Amino acid sequence: MAVEEIPQISPIIRHRTSHLGRAVPRREDRSALLGQSQYVADIRLPGMVEVAFVRSGEPHALIRSIDTSPAEQIEGVVKVVTAHDLDGVEQFPHFIEYNQPVDQFPLARDRVRYVGSPYAAVVAMDRYVAEDAVNLVAAATDFEPLPTVTTIDQALAEDAPLLYEGWPDNRLTTALIENPAVDRAFEEADHTFSETYTSQRQTGLPIETRGVVAALREGQLTVWTSNQSPHIARTTIALVLGVPEPEVRVIAPAMGGGFGPKCHVYPEEIVVPWLAMTLNRPVRWVEDRAEHLVSSVHARDQRHDVEIAYDDDGTIRGIRVHSIGNVGSGEIFMPGTAPTFVTGGSISGAYELPNIEIQTTCVVTNKTPSGAYRGFGIPEAALVRERIIDRVALLTGVDRVELRRRLVLREDQLPFRMPAGGIVDSGSHARSFERGLEMAEPLLTDARERYADDPDVRVGIGYANYVEPTAPTYHLTTGFWAGYDSATLRVDGDGKARVSLGLAAIGQGAETTAASVVAEALSLQPSDVTVVMGDTERSPYGLGAWGSRGAIVMSGSILMAADRLLEKARRIAAHMLEAGDEDIVQDVVLRDGFFFVEEDPDQRVGWPEVATAAWARTVDLPEGMEPGLESSGYYDPSDLEHTADEAGRLNAAATWANGTHIAIVSVRLSTGEIKIEDYVVVHDCGRMLHPGLVEGQVHGGVAQGIAGSLYEHLQYDSDTARPQFASFLEYLVPTCAEIPKLTLDHFESYAPHMPLGVKGAGEGGTIGGPAAITGAVSDALAEFGVFVTATPITPVTIRAALRPTGSGEAS
Amino acid sequence: MERQDHDSPSAQVDIEVTINGERFRNRVPARLLLSDFIRDVAGLTGTHVGCEHGVCGACTVIVDGDAARSCSLLAVQVDGCTIRTVEDLATDGGLCPMQQAFHENLALQCGFCTPGFLMTLESVDPQDFADADDLFALLSGHLCRCTGYQNIIKAVASVWNEAIEPHGGRFQS
Numbered sequence: 001m002a003v004e005e006i007p008q009i010s011p012i013i014r015h016r017t018s019h020l021g022r023a024v025p026r027r028e029d030r031s032a033l034l035g036q037s038q039y040v041a042d043i044r045l046p047g048m049v050e051v052a053f054v055r056s057g058e059p060h061a062l063i064r065s066i067d068t069s070p071a072e073q074i075e076g077v078v079k080v081v082t083a084h085d086l087d088g089v090e091q092f093p094h095f096i097e098y099n100q101p102v103d104q105f106p107l108a109r110d111r112v113r114y115v116g117s118p119y120a121a122v123v124a125m126d127r128y129v130a131e132d133a134v135n136l137v138a139a140a141t142d143f144e145p146l147p148t149v150t151t152i153d154q155a156l157a158e159d160a161p162l163l164y165e166g167w168p169d170n171r172l173t174t175a176l177i178e179n180p181a182v183d184r185a186f187e188e189a190d191h192t193f194s195e196t197y198t199s200q201r202q203t204g205l206p207i208e209t210r211g212v213v214a215a216l217r218e219g220q221l222t223v224w225t226s227n228q229s230p231h232i233a234r235t236t237i238a239l240v241l242g243v244p245e246p247e248v249r250v251i252a253p254a255m256g257g258g259f260g261p262k263c264h265v266y267p268e269e270i271v272v273p274w275l276a277m278t279l280n281r282p283v284r285w286v287e288d289r290a291e292h293l294v295s296s297v298h299a300r301d302q303r304h305d306v307e308i309a310y311d312d313d314g315t316i317r318g319i320r321v322h323s324i325g326n327v328g329s330g331e332i333f334m335p336g337t338a339p340t341f342v343t344g345g346s347i348s349g350a351y352e353l354p355n356i357e358i359q360t361t362c363v364v365t366n367k368t369p370s371g372a373y374r375g376f377g378i379p380e381a382a383l384v385r386e387r388i389i390d391r392v393a394l395l396t397g398v399d400r401v402e403l404r405r406r407l408v409l410r411e412d413q414l415p416f417r418m419p420a421g422g423i424v425d426s427g428s429h430a431r432s433f434e435r436g437l438e439m440a441e442p443l444l445t446d447a448r449e450r451y452a453d454d455p456d457v458r459v460g461i462g463y464a465n466y467v468e469p470t471a472p473t474y475h476l477t478t479g480f481w482a483g484y485d486s487a488t489l490r491v492d493g494d495g496k497a498r499v500s501l502g503l504a505a506i507g508q509g510a511e512t513t514a515a516s517v518v519a520e521a522l523s524l525q526p527s528d529v530t531v532v533m534g535d536t537e538r539s540p541y542g543l544g545a546w547g548s549r550g551a552i553v554m555s556g557s558i559l560m561a562a563d564r565l566l567e568k569a570r571r572i573a574a575h576m577l578e579a580g581d582e583d584i585v586q587d588v589v590l591r592d593g594f595f596f597v598e599e600d601p602d603q604r605v606g607w608p609e610v611a612t613a614a615w616a617r618t619v620d621l622p623e624g625m626e627p628g629l630e631s632s633g634y635y636d637p638s639d640l641e642h643t644a645d646e647a648g649r650l651n652a653a654a655t656w657a658n659g660t661h662i663a664i665v666s667v668r669l670s671t672g673e674i675k676i677e678d679y680v681v682v683h684d685c686g687r688m689l690h691p692g693l694v695e696g697q698v699h700g701g702v703a704q705g706i707a708g709s710l711y712e713h714l715q716y717d718s719d720t721a722r723p724q725f726a727s728f729l730e731y732l733v734p735t736c737a738e739i740p741k742l743t744l745d746h747f748e749s750y751a752p753h754m755p756l757g758v759k760g761a762g763e764g765g766t767i768g769g770p771a772a773i774t775g776a777v778s779d780a781l782a783e784f785g786v787f788v789t790a791t792p793i794t795p796v797t798i799r800a801a802l803r804p805t806g807s808g809e810a811s
Numbered sequence: 812m813e814r815q816d817h818d819s820p821s822a823q824v825d826i827e828v829t830i831n832g833e834r835f836r837n838r839v840p841a842r843l844l845l846s847d848f849i850r851d852v853a854g855l856t857g858t859h860v861g862c863e864h865g866v867c868g869a870c871t872v873i874v875d876g877d878a879a880r881s882c883s884l885l886a887v888q889v890d891g892c893t894i895r896t897v898e899d900l901a902t903d904g905g906l907c908p909m910q911q912a913f914h915e916n917l918a919l920q921c922g923f924c925t926p927g928f929l930m931t932l933e934s935v936d937p938q939d940f941a942d943a944d945d946l947f948a949l950l951s952g953h954l955c956r957c958t959g960y961q962n963i964i965k966a967v968a969s970v971w972n973e974a975i976e977p978h979g980g981r982f983q984s
C-alpha cells in the first residue's frame with residue numbers, strides 16, 4: 001500500500017506493505033485454546049482465602065441488626081464483616097452534578113434497596129465454608145421491610161414510597177431541552193400521534209463473571225480485577241480506601257468478555273482489597289452466576305413517551321420524546337443515568353429529523369442498579385426512531401422504504417450536525433441502506449417461497465439505519481474522566497518494540513491490532529512487537545476499553561508516541577550514517593526496518609544499531625543527545641466535546657460509524673413462534689484495521705441485539721420488586737440454534753480527522769436489532785393490525801396481540 | 812471408595828481419578844464439585860466455570876469418553892474415572908486440528924467459552940452428524956457471548972467437512 005493511502009503515518013516511513021487491513025493471526029488465541037490464559041478466577045496465591053458476600057434478599061428494608069456470631073463459630077471462617085467494620089472506608093465519590101447524590105458505601109449500612117445488595121462479607125478457608133457462613137449471617141439478619149417501588153409509574157406516583165430520604169421524589173435526574181421549532185412544527189403539522197415504546201431490562205452478561213483477588217505485596221496493594229478500566233478502578237479504589245494512589249496496583253488479567261458491566265467500579269472491588277490489607281493475606285472473590293444476575297449492572301429498562309407531528313405526505317415535522325430510564329436503586333459507581341441521556345441524543349440516528357424535543361428522566365426503584373451495556377442507550381433510540389418512521393408510514397400510506405430514503409443522510413449533506421449536536425463527519429448512510437436493500441431482496445423472496453404453502457406462517461421485513469458514536473466523551477457518564485488514552489513505546493537494543501497501552505484487553509483482539517499499528521508506525525513486523533495492557537504498574541494512565549474507542553485511541557496514542565520516537569531515531573541514524581548535519585537528517589527515511597537516505601539506499605542502519613546506540617553504546621549517539629529510545633503519546637480526540645452548549649447540544653463522540661440492519665422474520669400464527677430467517681448488516685466503521693476482528697464485533701453485537709429483541713428479560717414482580725430470575729433457565733441467552741447465519745457487507749468511509757481514518761466498531765452490531773426485528777414482526781402481522789411497540793417480542797406477546805379482542809399492540 | 816458420614820458438610824472421601832493421563836489420589840470433601848476439583852486440586856484452570864448450574868457449557872470435560880458438565884458433578888462421582896480436559900487436546904505443543912480451525916476462523920474472542928466447545932466437539936464422531944441442524948443441537952448446550960456463533964460453526968465445518976466427505980460436505984456455509 002502506498003504511503004499516501006495511510007493517513008497520518010509519519011512521513012519518515014516509506015512503506016512497501018501494510019500490516020493494516022489484513023487478517024493478521026490473533027496473538028491472544030494460542031494460550032486461550034490451550035487452556036492457559038489466566039483469568040481472575042485462575043489466580044492462586046499462597047495463603048489465599050476466599051470471600052463470599054451476604055446479599056439482601058429483601059428489595060427494600062431497614063437493617064435492624066445483624067448477628068454475625070453464629071457464622072463466626074463455623075470452622076474455617078476467618079472473619080465476618082459488616083458495613084460498620086470498614087474502618088477508614090469512604091463512600092463512593094459523587095462526581096455527577098446533574099444527579100441527586102446517592103450515598104453509596106461498599107457495604108449497605110442501615111438500609112438495603114434491592115435484592116442482591118451486599119451488606120456483609122465472610123472470609124473463609126474456602127468458598128464452600130464461606131457460603132455456609134453467608135447463609136447463617138442472612139438467617140441472623142433482622143430486616144424491617146419497607147414499601148417497594150418496581151415500575152416507572154410506581155416511582156413517579158404522587159404518593160410513591162421514597163428510596164432516599166431528603167429527595168423530593170424518586171427522580172435521580174431530569175432534564176428538558178426545549179425547542180421552539182418543535183412547538184411550531186406541532187402547530188403547523190396536519191396531524192399528531194402519540195405512542196409509547198418500551199425496552200426491557202437486560203444485562204451485558206459476559207460468560208466470565210466478575211472477580212477480584214487482592215494481596216499486599218512489598219507494601220503495595222495489588223488488585224486483580226475483571227474490569228474494563230483498570231486505571232479508573234485504581235483511582236477509585238485509592239480514593240474510597242483512603243490509600244495513596246501510588247500504593248495501589250490494579251491488574252486486569254485475561255478477561256472473559258466485558259460488554260459494559262465491567263466498566264463500573266463495584267463494592268467488591270473495595271471490600272476485597274480492604275480485607276487483604278486488614279488480614280494481611282491474599283483474598284479472592286469470584287462472583288457466581290446467580291450473584292451476577294442481581295449484583296452486576298442491568299441495562300435498557302426504558303420507556304419512551306412519544307408525540308409525532310406529521311403531514312399527509314409522510315413528512316415528519318416534529319418529534320417530542322420523553323425518555324424515562326428505570327435505573328434501579330442507583331447505588332453504583334458510576335451511576336446509571338448516562339445511557340438514558342445517550343438515548344435522547346441518538347433519536348435522530350442516520351436520518352435528517354431536525355425538530356426533536358428531548359426530555360430525559362431517570363427514576364430510582366428497588367431493582368438492581370443499572371449501568372453500561374454495549375450500545376449504551378443507542379439500541380433503545382434506534383427502536384424509538386424506526387418505530388416512529390414505520391408508524392408514520394402506516395398512518396399516511398407512504399411506503400416504509402420510500403420514507404426512509406427521503407430521510408437517510410446523503411453524502412452531500414456531510415458533515416451533518418444532528419439535532420442533539422453530534423457532528424457526523426463522514427459515512428455511507430444512504431449507500432449502506434441501498435446496499436442492504438439489495439442484499440435483502442433475494443433473501444426475502446426465498447423466505448416467502450419457503451413458507452408459501454404454509455398458511456400458518458407470515459413473513460416480514462424490518463429496517464434500521466443508525467449512526468454509532470465512537471470514542472465518546474466519558475465526562476457525561478462519569479462527571480470526572482473525559483476522553484483521552486495513552487501509549488508508551490520503546491525500542492530495545494535488539495530492535496524489538498514494546499508498547500504499553502492505557503487500554504485494557506477485554507477479549508476483542510486489541511493486542512493483535514496494537515501490534516499491527518506499532519509495526520506499521522515503526523516499519524517492523526507485528527511479531528517484533530510486545531504489547532502490554534491492563535496493568536497500571538506497567539502501562540500509562542488511560543481510560544480503558546468501552547464506547548467503541550479502542551481502535552481510535554490506540555491508533556492515536558501509538559502514532560503520537562511513534563512520531564516522537566522516530567524523530568529521535570532518525571537523528572541517531574543520521575549520525576551513524578555520518579550524515580550528521582541538520583539538512584541531511586530530514587532526508588533520512590525508514591523502510592523495511594532500515595534507515596537510509598533515498599539517494600544512497602545501500603548505506604543503511606537498522607533498528608538494532610540505532611536502539612543499541614540509544615540504550616547501551618551511547619558513545620555512538622550524536623554529541624549531547626540524551627540516551628534512551630522511549631516515548632509516550634496521550635491522545636485526546638480533537639473534535640470531541642465534553643460539555644453541552646447553551647442549547648444542550650454537544651458532539652459527544654470523536655467520530656461516527658454507521659450501518660444498516662435488515663431483519664427478515666417468520667411468525668407462526670398458531671404458536672406465536674418467531675424465527676429470524678435472515679439478518680443483513682451493512683457496516684461502516686471507517687478504515688478497518690483488521691476486517692476479521694471487525695466482523696467478529698458485528699457478529700457478537702448482532703447476537704446480543706437479537707437476544708434483546710426476542711429472549712433476554714430480567715423480570716421483576718411488580719408488586720414486590722423481587723427478581724423472577726436466578727439462573728440461565730429464566731434469563732434466556734441465545735445459543736447457536738437461535739442465531740441465524742448473518743449476511744454482511746462493509747463500506748469503509750475513512751474518518752477524516754481520526755488517526756489512520758478509523759472509527760470504532762464495538763457496538764454497532766447491537767444497535768439495529770430491536771428496531772429491525774420489531775419492524776419485521778409488525779410487517780409480518782400487518783394484516784392483523786399488529787404494531788409492535790415493545791421488546792422482548794415473545795410467543796406470548798404475539799398470541800396476545802393476535803387474539804380477536806387484542807388491541808393489536810404487541811407490548 | 813471409603814464411606815463416611817456424607818451428610819456433614821465436612822465429610823471427606825478418598826477418590827482416585829485419572830486426568831489427562833495423570834493419576835490423582837485425594838481425600839476431598841464429599842460436596843466438592845468436579846469443576847473445583849479439576850481447577851483447584853488438579854490445578855488445571857483451562858476448564859472454566861460460567862454458571863455453575865449446567866447451562867453454559869464452559870466447564871465441559873470428557874469423562875470416560877463422554878462430554879460432561881464438571882460443574883454439575885461431584886468429584887466423588889468420578890471416582891475411578893478417566894477425565895480429559897482442554898489441556899489434553901494439543902499434541903506435542905501444537906494445536907489439534909479443531910483448535911487450529913478455531914484459530915484460523917477467528918472462532919474465539921475472549922476465549923472463555925472455548926474450552927467447553929472444544930471438549931464437546933472432541934467427544935463426538937463427526938460421522939454421527941447428518942446435517943447442520945445436528946451440529947446446532949450439539950452446540951446449543953454452549954453459550955458464547957462474543958462470536959454470535961458464526962465463526963464457531965465455520966471452524967467446525969472446516970474440519971468436519973473433510974471428516975465426512977463421503978456424505979458430501981454438508982456443513983459448507
Ligand code: FES
Pocket residue numbers: 859860861862863864865866867868869870871880881882883
Ligand atoms: S459452568 Fe458448568 S455448565 Fe456453566
Ligand code: FES
Pocket residue numbers: 207256257507918919920921922923924925954955956957958
Ligand atoms: S469467545 Fe467469549 S464467550 Fe465465547
